[in-house]
Amino acid sequence: MKIVVTGGAGFIGSNLVRALAEVPQVREIVAVDDLSTGSCDNLLDLPVRLFEGSVLDPDLLDEAVAGAASVVHLGALGSVPRSIDNPICSHHANATGTLTVLEAVRRHGVPQVIVASSSSVYGANPVLPRVESLRPMPVSPYAVSKLATEAYAVAYATCYGMSVLPFRFFNVFGPRQAANHAYAAVVPRFVSAALSGRPLQVHGDGTQTRDFTYVGSVTDVIVDAVLRRVSAPDVVNLAFGVRISLLELISELEEVLGRPLEVVHGPPRAGDVRDSQADSSRLRQLFPSAQRYPLRVGLENTVAWMSARVPAAR
Structure with missing residues (x-):
């Protein structure tokens, strides 16, 4: 086909x-x-x-x-x-x-x-x-x-x-997601900053949640x-109905990298949704074998891919 x-x-x-x-x-x-x-x-x-x-x-x-x-x-x-x-x-x-x-x-x-x-x-x-x-x-x-x-x-x-x-x-999120532009999504933006030794920029207090x-x-x-x-x-x-805050995402990324990360907070962005979580019932009905990759696995794969492409911190 x-x-x-x-x-x-x-x-x-x-x-x-x-x-x-x-x-x-x-x-x-x-x-x-x-x-x-x-x-x-x-x-x-x-x-x-x-x-x-x-x-x-x-x-x-x-x-x-x-x-x-x-x-x-x-x-x-x-x-x-x-x-x-x-x-x-x-x-x-x-x-x-x-x-x-x-x-x-x-x-x-x-x-x-x-x-x-x-x-x-x-x-x-x-x-x-x-x-x-x-x-x-x-x-x-x-x-x-x-x-x-x-x-x-x-x-x-x-x-x-x-x-x-x-x-x-x-x-x-995952490998091949661009991080080097002004409109980059949060995961590649955080991973790129962490790998290059820059502070992670958080819009708001970081308690906003996403279904990554x-x-x-x-x-x-x-x-x-x-x-x-x-x-x-x-x-x-x-999506699979798992709410994760940006602060929890950062904590998981710290575990993957094995070191603490500097975080800088700024004002919330216009147009951003405060919280997001899917109901996956319809997905499960149509795709009963669908599997959610754990956040840790996804971050490990993303870090591994980006590590070869982001200049390391000195």
Whole structure:
């Protein structure tokens, strides 16, 4: 089978390509990526054909998705702060980009499309854990664009009979996640600072919580979904219901590194959600074999990968 991964040179996408390359049933892998946040280095030595360009380009998508058994749409412009700085770019890349991908899938009759949304769509809704039926209350342009992503997928399933599977990702982390830019996620930012001997910058008091999800869990579920052609009439949380504060994350990182870390606190960031935790009931129903990697294992793998790429502290 042929599998297309948009955003395939990015963090989650390249990890998924690696996982798909180990599956005998997958005979062809195509990545679509404009390399604005991804990197060709992430795909070195992998059996993948890269279409370099934007998911907003219908001609490129026509060439890439023709004959595909599944399209996994991970291409997006991530980061809440980035969306606050430039909301229109986030909308075009995430909302319009998803619509363009869905149209390509429809034109070519692709049997399955998987799309990535975000836990940020829950936003200001105070209820924990986050059940998919909760009212979305997005508090950032990024969250709005991701809500549009999943809503378009569900609408296309209803209107056109397409087989869709929309996931809400929760704070995914792991190897190949960039740390060297202003909008880096918290785990690579903390690991990079720790390895280079810089203080860890915490926005707020550090007691805010997240349902950190190791990228291996995400790729395992997606590969299973592709092989079994799983679909769902509504969105599915892809996380395991474990709340971890930033202070607990730092403590775990100190254990992995075997030394204390300096922490500097600053004001909370606009658009950040205070607490996040998934209800995993729907995930467990669809993917009963899904496994959560312990935070320690995920951090160890992340530190090992970043240690070869981050200048060590002197």
